[in-house]
Every structure is written in structure tokens, then in C-alpha cells.
Amino acid sequence: MSDATNAAKPAALPIKDAGPRGFLVSSPPHLAAGATTQRIMFEVLLAMLPLFGFALYMFRLSAIVLTVATIAGALAAEALGNLMRKRDQSSVYDGSAIVTGAILAFSLPPSLNPYMAFLGGMVGIALGKIVFGGIGNNLFNPAMVGRAFLMICFPAALVSFTPTAPMTAAGVDATTMATPLYAAAKQMDLPSMSALWLGNTGGCLGETSAIAALIGGLYLVIRGVADWRQPLALLLTAGIFAQIAHWIAPDAHPGATFHLTSGAMMFGAFFIATDYVGAPVNPWGRLIFGAGVGLLVMVIRLFGAYPEGFMFAILIMNSLTPVIERVTTPTPFGGKVEA
Amino acid sequence: MIAALRERLSGLKSFQRGIHPPHRKKYSEHAPIELFTPTGDLLIPMSQHIGPPCKPTIKPREEIEYGQIIGDIDHPISAPIHATLKGKTAMTVITTLPGPGGKRCDAIPLKPSEEGAVPENFLASFLDRNWDSVEPTKYEPEEIITKIRAGGLVGMGGATFPTYFKLKRNPDRPVDTLLLNGAECEPYLTADHRLMVECPEGIIVGLELARHAAGAERAIIAIEENKPDAIEALKKAAVGHNVEIAVCATKYPMGGERQLIPAVLGRTVPSAPKGLPLDVGVVVVNVSTAHGIARAVVRDQPFTHRVVTVTGLGVKKPGNYLTPIGTKFSELIESAAGGVTSEAIKVLAGGPMMGPTVPNLNVPVIKGVGGITVMIDQETAHWHETPCIRCGRCIDNCPLYLSPTKIAHAIKHREYDLANEFDMQACCECGCCSYICPAQIPLAQYIRAGKNQWRIMQTKQKATT
Missing domain, CATH: 3.40.50.11540 (NADH-ubiquinone oxidoreductase 51kDa subunit)
Incomplete structure (x- = not known):
């Protein structure tokens, strides 16, 4: 199938009448766009830089420590998995484990113990990816599997947020600190709109700044790395849902802008819901997937026991992906082939 | 986007x-169109159209005129084949066609006469x-x-x-x-x-x-x-x-x-x-x-010549040559285009998106070959198949709205019925999916192979029932 193997040893070409000089035989096309899995993963990491930069400003050292810990955990699990399955280590270098680790780190609270983060990265790759057969075969988003594992094992650590240096400087009470969503669920005072957009609030490592997530996300969409369908459907559904809830009970629920800019919404819409493997491949399937995640996030936020539900929403929709794909198989341009 | x-x-x-x-x-x-008249033997295949191949209508070692019919068949899907130069024929041989799968068919060798092989001011x-x-x-x-x-x-x-x-x-x-x-x-x-x-x-x-x-x-x-x-x-x-x-x-x-x-x-x-x-x-x-x-x-002029682009970084003098049908690739490339460079690794009958490779230059130009592309290592793609990451690019770029990755998956596992459910037969084999695939899966090749296999299975089934 690959002519590269032939290129290495042209003398062994299986041609009977190659004449004085044989040429490579391969199936067209003979050109390629030059995209590789590695390159795609690199672009995703590049798009995460604004978020990382903001996390550095907000959470200082813990941003670096947590990110390094999750990535190290993810890479370790990937390498171990390859060793156990007697595969070559190429999947370590394709960057997918690094992306998984980074996404997991960005969805963890900054005060988390790095050992837990390392464990989360390992479990995410091991149970979320390796057991299904490695890259491309996992049913669930590995980063979210890792986070779910941490959520089960260390529930208290995953929901405790302490204010950081930039915030205490701005006069935030140093002993208690609530995320915007927690505040909304408990009917407390909400942070200002500009704080939500910028990210001057409590929250997970990469989730506080909506604007940084938007910049990175738009980069991915424009570069064609991420599909526009999941984020659009997701944000639209969640926004409409939140706005309707706000109209029905204005005192209990803040409006659409609050929900779209708080918690994991913006980050998740562009970086988690656009994850290739767990989402459907069909255009309509991706719209349904995005809308489903948006709906579930809002249901959990408004009616669930947790203030944030992005992880659950993604995992539930991941499990529905095969069904969605089945019903959204595209019709060929000229109609179904007649039997 | x-x-x-x-x-x-x-x-x-x-x-x-x-x-x-x-x-x-x-x-x-x-590069303006130039006339190329080979001096070496031509090989005029009898199968240059879709449909059953022609039967030779001339005897071996016969002196024939330019434009004389040398092969024909009584079938609706067919076209006669003409002598593309004046010359002398020889015994029918079997040649490889510059097409997918290296199909073979009968061909009439034609030795061009030394003078007036091609009409004046052609x-x-x-x-x-x-x-x-x-x-x-x-x-x-x-x-x-x-x-x-x-x-x-x-x-x-x-x-x-x-x-x-x-x-x-x-x-x-x-x-x-x-x-x-x-x-x-x-x-x-x-x-x-x-x-x-x-x-x-x-x-x-x-x-x-x-x-x-x-x-x-x-x-x-x-x-x-x-x-x-x-x-x-x-x-x-x-x-x-x-x-x-x-x-x-x-x-x-x-x-x-x-x-x-x-x-x-x-x-x-x-x-x-x-x-x-x-x-x-x-x-x-x-x-x-x-x-x-x-x-x-x-003008009552038969189809004997066509313009063939000889191009790519692997030839010394790329250009457009008005070439008689049956000219061997080797002669066209050597005499008209200045030969191949030492780096040439691939010769295509056609362009790089759909043109099949030829194993050697001993194949003739036929009616459907509009170009010969000689590629060097740097200008061709190198495929290292890795697992599908379900990015959906093949689906987003398929001009026929198919799901190449799913069809290829089904074919890989020899599930031809499943491949047909994903409309394998509608594929035009344009190769957009292979071109765009970041996992470098040769999707078009899988689908081509699958369609072929399906056809073989159908014929076998018909033969047994």
C-alpha cells in the first residue's frame, strides 16, 4: 500500500519486465496536501497558547506544574501501552497524548495536587484510549475520562478553588473563593461581565478566560483544524437554553452571556467538543453532537447537582456518537446508488 | 473554510x-505544440476505448498508408483504429497499456517508413x-x-x-x-x-x-x-x-x-x-x-495524433507534443523531451491526481493519454499509513458527498456489502480523500481495490449461478 517502502529498495520491485530501469508503481493520487496527524496536534497546541499564557498570569507556577504533570502522565501511559501491546512508539510522537494532557490540565482546578494530575493523565490515556486500541479508536474523549476518574477519586480536590495572587491583589476575599458557576447555583453575587470575558475569576486552569479560548478556537476553525459545526451548534443551543431559562425565572438564572462566558463553555466548545475521535465524522452528525453537548451542559448546570457539567455532557454524547453517525450518513451527491 | x-x-x-x-x-x-515523429517502432494497441477490443484488419508485414484502418470491431461501444504513420506492420504482439492495473492487450507493431511517414505540413x-x-x-x-x-x-x-x-x-x-x-x-x-x-x-x-x-x-x-x-x-x-x-x-x-x-x-x-x-x-x-x-x-482526418504533455521535474525539456498514437513512452520522452533526469522515480500516464504509474517506458501512447508526468522524489507524496483520527476531512472534501474513510474501513475488513451501503460504487476515484488525509491513508486506492474486488465477485457469482 505504501510506496515509501518500495522507495527504500527499488531493486526489489515486483515487476517482471522492468526493462533497463524500473520505475515506482503506486496508486494515484501522487500528490498530498502535506497534512499529518502530528501537524494537526501541533496546531491545536498552538491554539492553546493564549489560554496557557493567561493561566500563567493567573495561577503562576501551578499552571506549569499541572500542565507538565498531566502531559507527563499521558505520555507515560501512551509509551507503556505501546510497550505492552508490542507496538512501536510512534504514537508517543504524534502529539495526541500531549493534546490530551494539555486539555485535561486546562480543565483541572489550579490548586490540585500535581500527583493527582499525573494520575489523571495516565488514567485518561490508559482507560480512555489504549484499551480501545490507541489513537483513532477510542469511544470517549481521553481527557474527560481522566477528569472523570479524578472526580470519582478526589471529589473534594476537584471542586476546591483558592484565589490567586492577581485576584487577591484586586481585593478578593482570600479565604473563600467561588467559581462563577458555583456562585450562580448558590444565588450569590456574580462576577462582572468583563471579568468573565477576561478571566479574572476563579475556575479551572484554562477555563476562566472566555476571550483567550475564543481567540484560540477561532484560529483552529479558520485553519480548518477544528470543524465550525460543533462550537456553533453547542454555543447556540446553550445560549438559547440559558436565555429561555433566564426569561422564565430572571432571579434564579443569569442569562445567555453569563453561561457562555463562564466555566468550561467557551474552552470546551472549541477544544473538547471538536475532538475528532469521540465526535461523529458526518457534517450533520457534528451539528447534532454539538447541540447535544450544549443542551446537556445547560441541563446539568441548571438542574443538576454539579455547578458545571461539561465533562458529563461530553462523555454522554461520546457514547451516543455511533448512533448519531448511523442516522446521519450523508447521501451521495447524485442520490443513493441504485442496487 | x-x-x-x-x-x-x-x-x-x-x-x-x-x-x-x-x-x-x-x-x-x-510551450507551443510541436510535432513529434518517432523513428522507432510504434505499438498500436487494439484496445484504446471502453468496450471490446478491435480485431486487426490488416496482415502482418503489410505496407500501410497513413490513416488506413488497421483494427475494427462490429460493436456499438467501439471505435476503429488507424495507422498513425505510414509504414510496415509486423506480427501482432501483446503489450501493457498505460492504464490502471497494467492491463494487457494485442498490439500491432508499425515500423515507420523513412520518408513521408507523416503527411506533409501535418x-x-x-x-x-x-x-x-x-x-x-x-x-x-x-x-x-x-x-x-x-x-x-x-x-x-x-x-x-x-x-x-x-x-x-x-x-x-x-x-x-x-x-x-x-x-x-x-x-x-x-x-x-x-x-x-x-x-x-x-x-x-x-x-x-x-x-x-x-x-x-x-x-x-x-x-x-x-x-x-x-x-x-x-x-x-x-x-x-x-x-x-x-x-x-x-x-x-x-x-x-x-x-x-x-x-x-x-x-x-x-x-x-x-x-x-x-x-x-x-x-x-x-x-x-x-x-x-x-x-x-x-477534413476526413482520422484520429491518429494527439497532443501529449510531457512534464514534471523528471524530464529535461517539458513541452506539448503532437504525438502519433502508438509512440512508445521511451521514445517520446527521450527524443522529444530530452530524456529523464537521474532523479526521476515515477512515470505517470496522465496527471498526478488520477494518472496511473507505468512500470517502465515500454508502453505506447494511446488515445486516452493526455500527458506523461515524470516525477522526482521531492514532488511526489510519500505515504505512511497511520490510524484514522476521524478528522472528517475526506468527508468534508469529497465532491460526491461520500464517506471515504468508512468505505475504506469496510474494504479493509473485506466487508464489501457494507462498503456498498456507504455507496462505494458512486465513487469517481478522483483522489481528493487521499490527497487531504492527514493520517495518509491511501483511501482512493482502497476504494479502487474494493470496487475491483466487488466486480470480480459479481462476475464469479454470475458464472456459478
Whole structure:
């Protein structure tokens, strides 16, 4: 199938009448766009830089420590998995484990113990990816599997947020600190709109700044790395849902802008819901997937026991992906082939 | 996404999806057409069209004239084969065809005579631009059809479907539009482009004749916008004729019938293998074929030569050569194009998106070969298949809205029924999916193999029942 193997040893070409000089035989096309899995993963990491930069400003050292810990955990699990399955280590270098680790780190609270983060990265790759057969075969988003594992094992650590240096400087009470969503669920005072957009609030490592997530996300969409369908459907559904809830009970629920800019919404819409493997491949399937995640996030936020539900929403929709794909198989341009 | 937006705003005619490979036409797009007459033996295959191969109609070791019929068969889907040079034939041999799978067939060797192998001033008469006196309507449609059959014309875009059969009127399925395909969307190839620049009048006459034969009202010439000189030339030549020039976006595979018809006319051709452009009242003819029609009908000149682009970084002198059918690749490349460089690793019969490779240069140029691309290592893609990451690019870029990754997966596991459920048979094998795949899965190759396997299984099944 690959002519590269032939290129290495042209003398062994299986041609009977190659004449004085044989040429490579391969199936067209003979050109390629030059995209590789590695390159795609690199672009995703590049798009995460604004978020990382903001996390550095907000959470200082813990941003670096947590990110390094999750990535190290993810890479370790990937390498171990390859060793156990007697595969070559190429999947370590394709960057997918690094992306998984980074996404997991960005969805963890900054005060988390790095050992837990390392464990989360390992479990995410091991149970979320390796057991299904490695890259491309996992049913669930590995980063979210890792986070779910941490959520089960260390529930208290995953929901405790302490204010950081930039915030205490701005006069935030140093002993208690609530995320915007927690505040909304408990009917407390909400942070200002500009704080939500910028990210001057409590929250997970990469989730506080909506604007940084938007910049990175738009980069991915424009570069064609991420599909526009999941984020659009997701944000639209969640926004409409939140706005309707706000109209029905204005005192209990803040409006659409609050929900779209708080918690994991913006980050998740562009970086988690656009994850290739767990989402459907069909255009309509991706719209349904995005809308489903948006709906579930809002249901959990408004009616669930947790203030944030992005992880659950993604995992539930991941499990529905095969069904969605089945019903959204595209019709060929000229109609179904007649039997 | 940005490319799609830009295309929408440009106002050019286009279809949905598809890809933008590098053009690489600059090597040969300004090289005027040159006549090439080989001195070595020709190999004229008996199978140069879709349908059953021709039977030789001459004896071995016979002196034959230029343009004499040397092979024919009584079958609707066929076209006669002519002696492309004056010379002496030999015993029929078996040759490999420059096509997918290295198909083999009978071929008549022809030793060109030392003098007058090709008619005098052949290049000038081939590119003759003086067609003013021709009145297409004075020919009867049946007469045109007969002359096209006698001229041995087949689709020169590569499909090699007998042209006369395509243009023959069918009362049950009337044709309202004749679409002339000058898109030439394959990278590297410039044969059609040069012909449009150097002999637009002949193309227009061929178009008028084909329109008259098929009974179509509208006639449209579709050209990609990266050939401004061809657009200009055809516009000039079309003055006084009821012909529309459709300028299309430069996009691959614009030249495919199923993409060109929606792009230009907005009509959807039903899916292959049963659906045809005829189902929506359209006949698509390549510009080079139209030129051949004019020569066959008005001048009674058979299809003996075609313009072949010899290009790629692997040849020393890329250019467009008017080559007799049956010329061996080796001679054309050595004598006309200056030979291959030491880095040449791949020789394609056609362009890099759909052109199959040839294992050696001992194969003849046939009616469907519009170009020979000799590629060096750096300009070809290197495939290292890795697992599918379900990015969905093949689905987003498939011009036929198929799911290449799913079809390929099914074929990999030999689930041909499942592959058919994903409409494997509708695939036109354009190769957009392979081109775009970041996991470098040779999707088009899988699908091609799957279709082939399915065909073999069907024939076996028929044989047993």
C-alpha cells in the first residue's frame, strides 16, 4: 500500500519486465496536501497558547506544574501501552497524548495536587484510549475520562478553588473563593461581565478566560483544524437554553452571556467538543453532537447537582456518537446508488 | 473554510467541496505544440476505448498508408483504429497499456517508413485556424455521427468512451445542452490548454458539429480561470457563434462530469454507476475531442495524433507534443523531451491526481493519454499509513458527498456489502480523500481495490449461478 517502502529498495520491485530501469508503481493520487496527524496536534497546541499564557498570569507556577504533570502522565501511559501491546512508539510522537494532557490540565482546578494530575493523565490515556486500541479508536474523549476518574477519586480536590495572587491583589476575599458557576447555583453575587470575558475569576486552569479560548478556537476553525459545526451548534443551543431559562425565572438564572462566558463553555466548545475521535465524522452528525453537548451542559448546570457539567455532557454524547453517525450518513451527491 | 468563502465571493462557477492541489502547469503551459515523429517502432494497441477490443484488419508485414484502418470491431461501444504513420506492420504482439492495473492487450507493431511517414505540413494542418467556410448545419446529423465513428474518435479526457455513441440522438433521452470540457483540472497537464490557445476555431467548429449531431440547443465551453489566454482565444473565436464561455474556479476535480455539470448548469447528475449526464439532458465532450470532431467531419482526418504533455521535474525539456498514437513512452520522452533526469522515480500516464504509474517506458501512447508526468522524489507524496483520527476531512472534501474513510474501513475488513451501503460504487476515484488525509491513508486506492474486488465477485457469482 505504501510506496515509501518500495522507495527504500527499488531493486526489489515486483515487476517482471522492468526493462533497463524500473520505475515506482503506486496508486494515484501522487500528490498530498502535506497534512499529518502530528501537524494537526501541533496546531491545536498552538491554539492553546493564549489560554496557557493567561493561566500563567493567573495561577503562576501551578499552571506549569499541572500542565507538565498531566502531559507527563499521558505520555507515560501512551509509551507503556505501546510497550505492552508490542507496538512501536510512534504514537508517543504524534502529539495526541500531549493534546490530551494539555486539555485535561486546562480543565483541572489550579490548586490540585500535581500527583493527582499525573494520575489523571495516565488514567485518561490508559482507560480512555489504549484499551480501545490507541489513537483513532477510542469511544470517549481521553481527557474527560481522566477528569472523570479524578472526580470519582478526589471529589473534594476537584471542586476546591483558592484565589490567586492577581485576584487577591484586586481585593478578593482570600479565604473563600467561588467559581462563577458555583456562585450562580448558590444565588450569590456574580462576577462582572468583563471579568468573565477576561478571566479574572476563579475556575479551572484554562477555563476562566472566555476571550483567550475564543481567540484560540477561532484560529483552529479558520485553519480548518477544528470543524465550525460543533462550537456553533453547542454555543447556540446553550445560549438559547440559558436565555429561555433566564426569561422564565430572571432571579434564579443569569442569562445567555453569563453561561457562555463562564466555566468550561467557551474552552470546551472549541477544544473538547471538536475532538475528532469521540465526535461523529458526518457534517450533520457534528451539528447534532454539538447541540447535544450544549443542551446537556445547560441541563446539568441548571438542574443538576454539579455547578458545571461539561465533562458529563461530553462523555454522554461520546457514547451516543455511533448512533448519531448511523442516522446521519450523508447521501451521495447524485442520490443513493441504485442496487 | 477561507478558501471556500473566497470562492463564493469570486463569483466563478464552482461545485461544492473538492480540493486545491498545486497547479504546476508552468513547466509546459507556454510551450507551443510541436510535432513529434518517432523513428522507432510504434505499438498500436487494439484496445484504446471502453468496450471490446478491435480485431486487426490488416496482415502482418503489410505496407500501410497513413490513416488506413488497421483494427475494427462490429460493436456499438467501439471505435476503429488507424495507422498513425505510414509504414510496415509486423506480427501482432501483446503489450501493457498505460492504464490502471497494467492491463494487457494485442498490439500491432508499425515500423515507420523513412520518408513521408507523416503527411506533409501535418502540424500546420492540425492547427489550421481557417475554418470560416464551414457550415455545420449543412451536414446531416447521421452523416456527422458516421464520420465521427469512422474517424475513430473516443473521449480524449481519459475515459475513452466512443464519441459517436455519446452524440448519437436518442428520442427517449433528448439532449438540450452540449458542455465542452476545457477545465483541465489535473495539475501539470496543459495539452487541452495549448490546443485551446493555438486552435480555438477548430474547437468551435467541432462544438457546432457536435451540437448539431446531438440535437442540443445550448452549447457551453467550461474553462478554469487559471487559463486566461485560453479563455481569451476561445472568446475571440466564438464571436458570431451561439456559444457561452463559462469561467470556472480553479479547483480539483472541476473537469469531472459530475462536478462540471452542477458547477456550470446547476443540475445534479444521478449517482454512478447507473446515472449519466444524459439523464439530465447534458452531453459532455472534451475540447480536444471537439477539435478531433471538426477534423474528422470536415477534413476526413482520422484520429491518429494527439497532443501529449510531457512534464514534471523528471524530464529535461517539458513541452506539448503532437504525438502519433502508438509512440512508445521511451521514445517520446527521450527524443522529444530530452530524456529523464537521474532523479526521476515515477512515470505517470496522465496527471498526478488520477494518472496511473507505468512500470517502465515500454508502453505506447494511446488515445486516452493526455500527458506523461515524470516525477522526482521531492514532488511526489510519500505515504505512511497511520490510524484514522476521524478528522472528517475526506468527508468534508469529497465532491460526491461520500464517506471515504468508512468505505475504506469496510474494504479493509473485506466487508464489501457494507462498503456498498456507504455507496462505494458512486465513487469517481478522483483522489481528493487521499490527497487531504492527514493520517495518509491511501483511501482512493482502497476504494479502487474494493470496487475491483466487488466486480470480480459479481462476475464469479454470475458464472456459478
